[in-house]
Amino acid sequence: MAYIANTPDDERIMLERIGLESLDDLFRHIPVELRLKHPLDVPPALSELELSQVIGDLTARNQGADQRVCFLGGGSFDHFIPAVVDQLAGRGEFFTAYTPYQPEASQGTLQAVFEYQTLICQLTGMEVSNSSLYDGASATAEAMLMAQAITGRRGKIVVAETVHPEYRQVLETFLACLEPRLEVVPGPTGVVDAPALEAAIDGDTAAVVFQHPNFLGRLEDARALVAAAHAKGALAIVVVDPVSLGLLAPPSTYGADIVVGEGQSLGNPMSFGGPYLGILACRGEYVRKMPGRIVGETVDRDGKRCWVLALQTREQHIRREKATSNICTNQGLLALRAAIYLAVMGPRGLKLAAESSTRKAHYAAQRLAAVPGLELAFPGPFFKEFVIRANVNPQALLASVLGQGYHGGIALGRFDRRLADCILVAVTEKRTSDEIDGLARAYEHAIADLTAAAPPGQRGKPQILASAGSK
Amino acid sequence: MDPKTLKYSPTHEWVALAGDVATVGISRFAVDQLTDLIVIDLPKVGARLTAGKSFGEIESVKAVSDLYAPVSGEVVEVNAAISGDVQLLAADPYEKGWLVKVNVGPNPDLSGLLDHDAYVKKTAEEHDH
Amino acid sequence: MYKLVQPPLLFESSRPGRATAVLPACDVPERPLDELIPREFLRQEPPPLPELGELDVVRHYTNLSTLNMSIDSNFYPLGSCTMKYNPKRNERMAALPGLWAQHPYQDERTLQGLLAILYDLQEILAEIAGLDAVSLQPAAGAQGELTALLVAARYFRERGESRGQVLIPDSAHGTNPASAHLSGFEAVTIKSDGRGLVDLADFKAKLSDQSAVFMMTNPNTVGLFDPQIREIADLLHAKGGLLYLDGANMNAILGIVRPGDMGVDLMHYNPHKTFSGPHGGGGPGAGPIAVREHLAPYLPAPVVARKAEGEYYLDHDRPHSIGRVRSFFGNTGVLFRAYCYIRSQGPAGLKRIAQHAVLNANYLKALVEDVYPVPYDGPCMHEFVASARAFAKERGVRATDIAKRLLDYNVHAPTIYFPLIIPEALMVEPTETESRETLESFAEILRAIAAENPELLHHAPHSTPISRPDEVRAAKQPVLSWK
Known part of the structure; x- marks a missing residue:
């Protein structure tokens, strides 16, 4: 009852004014047989102090990146978050406002979103960005629907197997009740098989979806994949890591039509998977098919520059069942954090974050590949993630590495049985050379222990994986 | 076209019939109601229209409205000029602002359409509503 | 009170060479960059982002924030959005590393506290709904609607039924018909009657063996409780259809009536509204859904489950699941605040x-x-x-x-x-x-x-930082980024 302002006196006066005797009378028009006869079976109320204790105890049982050195990635990354991001985004005037339906009372949010859109355009080289979607995966699905609306093609969507498996699952879920089918093109060498991709695209393909850097960390031949899509009149949708764009060529330079990505890395905490930030930017000519809110510049009655929600006729509250997307609430606060992050990092700061991540990742790859029992699974150009193949069970290996103080990577068998001996390792600018050396030692110890413990006949590569060395 | 000689649908589209071909547009009343037109979406030549069904959309700043076919038939010409500049429609809905020409064949069914006086009467009631 | 002035855009304040030092120099052995990554993959120049000092950034955003109205500063009776006070204690809890420093693919043994919270929240949301099973995955109410409709579609498909229609009152949120369309259904509009409630005659006329789901908002968007809900549920169930509740207005019925007791089969919550998540200038929200037992197998994977010995885990083994609607677990930060809020209230408080x-x-x-x-x-x-x-x-x-x-x-x-x-x-x-x-x-x-x-x-408003903006200009000549 902590947040109710009315006193017992208020309650009495108010009930009297509306001609009722009790709070229960407020619900007299609800049929009595529908009403709940007993209190809800939920835990009893806690005071603020008790809540702090209960939640404090529970959260202390978690051992995340604050307790163990984190080499986990796969779409969520432990990048550094400058203090100003928390301080500024935490201001109540941003934090407790809602969608800027009244522009005269929301110029702070509107200008911040307009700046966010501009920053995303600067980063990707694209002409327009929306104000945010839920996350990278649903942004990819929205881009796919958008491509269908733009091309009018209903046949299929071609997606590279090297796109994040959860993103591919989301595409599948979205298409379950719609016309187009999803065709997955394999990536046996760690990048998508380009000739197979080209062959998969036909005259009724709305879009080609690939990720660059891809889920396994590798850089794709983006220019060739885009060209293959365009040759058949399909759109090219690329999933990017926004931090990588501090270093890598922006998607506009290789001809991407729609750029999507997970914006978590831009100043947003990992928070066990959400809330995150779906980035979506595209060519200017597609703006009327773009999902989600967009802020535009205009002038007020005195000719003063200002900002408003623009092109609202694309959205569900006007277009209803004809809208390309059903999105309403977006990730405004996360977009604000991303904008503050980019503003404080600037061009050199972002480049440094990207460059340090890639240098440290390459150092880590070199160190881990030198550990007996580990090898690089998919050698070739990569950004900040790489896959190692182990000659012992990855779950046991990672459990041992964890015991030594490291979240050492993600066992890829959870996504694909053919990768059951593989581990995805991510390295951000936060990791130090000492931590990387420590990780290599932890792997070395773990492999030594596991190999010593296993009966001689079972050493080396597990039988089941002997034929599954490559995907 | 002289608005007085046209036939109108209750959803504010007008029709001018010349032989097998009907020219279709929307009324001045509809244009005024929509206010601040932004963009129009029209079918392609060869598309089949069915009387009473949507054949396109028109967007104003804060609304999207369907365009309903007043007659059935095949689209033989589309006014490309208004797709490029919808203000032409706002300025001149009966001449430069026509939308599509439709081959309706011999003896088209126009029984659901209103003449000018009946349409004006109907819109007057609607406005008052 | 001082006159509020809009700060220039970040880009207009940029000065070449100005910067904020955030990161250290790289401490691993330096090698030429193009030895690591072939030159053709690299940018020619750094991204054209603005160059600002930290104080520039702090003043910029501090000044921008003062141009907003917010719950913390103003009464905010924005109907349908439930702009209630966002308790500060929840923010202190959400700032604990036990939440923000947790990676979604961490070993589950290192997530037991968080999984316990999320498991409890599933149970609590099922109890408040009077339903059996919960998925916390959807990222917002609209995504919850879509998820629930996909669950319904899968349910009918597995029963060998092909039902093509979703019935939606004309007073519904626009997200309802948009979600219906995205899940492959035709949206059929049901009229409201003279009282602002579902027109029962129109509902009966349009109800058929093609009706998959009726999406009801109750209390509805007019602010009224529709007492016909039980009758509607019975009619619908007799035809084999499912009753969906848009939970946008749950704040009005917490502990008073439960959707499940009124015949609802599936529903979504908006925890950022009902359970006080900060709206953040447009989000984030979350959109957990609750369903009856017979629909539970189709919920997105994973859900939080508990082993007999008390250990929590993420159950991915759900062969009938519709799949995923987003990456990772869900909008955990929003759900976590909802949990803190509910724990602060207890049964009587709710x-x-x-x-x-x-x-x-x-x-x-x-x-x-x-x-x-x-x-x-x-x-x-x-x-x-x-x-x-x-x-x-x-x-x-x-x-x-x-x-x-x-x-x-x-x-x-x-x-x-x-x-x-x-x-x-x-x-x-x-x-x-x-x-x-x-x-x-x-x-x-x-x-x-x-x-x-x-x-x-x-000519109002007269005292805000700007007067009425020209929305026609914004639509006719869209300027969507600074150039």
Whole structure:
């Protein structure tokens, strides 16, 4: 009852004014047989102090990146978050406002979103960005629907197997009740098989979806994949890591039509998977098919520059069942954090974050590949993630590495049985050379222990994986 | 076209019939109601229209409205000029602002359409509503 | 009070060479970059981002924030959005590393505290709904709607039934028909009757063996509880259809009625509304869904489960699941705050929220309805919808003029022009966290505005950082980024 302002006196006066005797009378028009006869079976109320204790105890049982050195990635990354991001985004005037339906009372949010859109355009080289979607995966699905609306093609969507498996699952879920089918093109060498991709695209393909850097960390031949899509009149949708764009060529330079990505890395905490930030930017000519809110510049009655929600006729509250997307609430606060992050990092700061991540990742790859029992699974150009193949069970290996103080990577068998001996390792600018050396030692110890413990006949590569060395 | 000689649908589209071909547009009343037109979406030549069904959309700043076919038939010409500049429609809905020409064949069914006086009467009631 | 001035854009404040030092130099052995990554993959130049000092950034955003109205600074009766107080204690809890430093693919043994919280939340949301199983995955209410409809579609497919229609009242949120369309259904509109409730005759006429789901918002968007819900559920169930509840208005019925007890088969929550998540200038939200037992197998994977010995884990092994609607677990940060909020309330507290949300709305309605008529009258729930139609006809003052003028009095405007079935709608939701004085002062403001010169209102607001923006220009010549 902590947040109710009315006193017992208020309650009495108010009930009297509306001609009722009790709070229960407020619900007299609800049929009595529908009403709940007993209190809800939920835990009893806690005071603020008790809540702090209960939640404090529970959260202390978690051992995340604050307790163990984190080499986990796969779409969520432990990048550094400058203090100003928390301080500024935490201001109540941003934090407790809602969608800027009244522009005269929301110029702070509107200008911040307009700046966010501009920053995303600067980063990707694209002409327009929306104000945010839920996350990278649903942004990819929205881009796919958008491509269908733009091309009018209903046949299929071609997606590279090297796109994040959860993103591919989301595409599948979205298409379950719609016309187009999803065709997955394999990536046996760690990048998508380009000739197979080209062959998969036909005259009724709305879009080609690939990720660059891809889920396994590798850089794709983006220019060739885009060209293959365009040759058949399909759109090219690329999933990017926004931090990588501090270093890598922006998607506009290789001809991407729609750029999507997970914006978590831009100043947003990992928070066990959400809330995150779906980035979506595209060519200017597609703006009327773009999902989600967009802020535009205009002038007020005195000719003063200002900002408003623009092109609202694309959205569900006007277009209803004809809208390309059903999105309403977006990730405004996360977009604000991303904008503050980019503003404080600037061009050199972002480049440094990207460059340090890639240098440290390459150092880590070199160190881990030198550990007996580990090898690089998919050698070739990569950004900040790489896959190692182990000659012992990855779950046991990672459990041992964890015991030594490291979240050492993600066992890829959870996504694909053919990768059951593989581990995805991510390295951000936060990791130090000492931590990387420590990780290599932890792997070395773990492999030594596991190999010593296993009966001689079972050493080396597990039988089941002997034929599954490559995907 | 002289608005007085046209036939109108209750959803504010007008029709001018010349032989097998009907020219279709929307009324001045509809244009005024929509206010601040932004963009129009029209079918392609060869598309089949069915009387009473949507054949396109028109967007104003804060609304999207369907365009309903007043007659059935095949689209033989589309006014490309208004797709490029919808203000032409706002300025001149009966001449430069026509939308599509439709081959309706011999003896088209126009029984659901209103003449000018009946349409004006109907819109007057609607406005008052 | 000082005159609020809009700061220049970040890009206009940029000065070549200015920077904030955030990161250290790289401490691993330096090798030429193009030895690591072939040159053709690299940017020619750094991205053209603005160059700013830290103080520039701090002043910029601090000044921008003062241009907003917010719950922390203003009464914000934005109907349908439940702009209640966002408790600060929840923010302190959410700032614990036990939440923010957790990676979604961490070993589950290192996530036991968080999984316990999420498991508990699943149980609590099922209890409040009177339903059996919960998925916390959807990222917002609209995604919850889509997820639930995909669950329904899968359910019918597995039963070998092909049902093509979703029935939706004309007073529904636009997300309902949009979600129906995305899940492959045809949206069929059901009229409202003279009371603002579902027109039962129209519902019966349109109900058929093609009806998969009826999407009901109850209390509805007019602010009324539809007592026909049980009858509707029975009719629908007799035809084999499912009843969906849009949970946007759960704040009004917490602990009073449970959707499951009214015949609802599946529903979504908006925890950022009902359970006080900060709205963040447009999100994040979350959109957990609750369903009956027979629909549980189709929920997205994973869900949080508990082993007999008490260990929590993520159950991915769900062969009938519709799959995923987003990456990772869900909007955990929003769900975590909802959990903190519910734990602060307890059973009596949750019921009291509904009671005072409804009390405040009815009190405020009583104070203004002689001047601002409420077309669908009767006892309202947590919000009411007044109509400015008479003002519009008699004095040329539209709902938007009233909304804009309210800003001059330093209160946020209600939702306007929604629901679509009420002309010149003003949708007012005061929430339970506002005091009687605030409501009375708001009522006085509304009454004062009703007596003001129409000219003054047409040009309102007069005291905000900007006057009315030219939305036509924004639509006709869209400028969507700074160049």
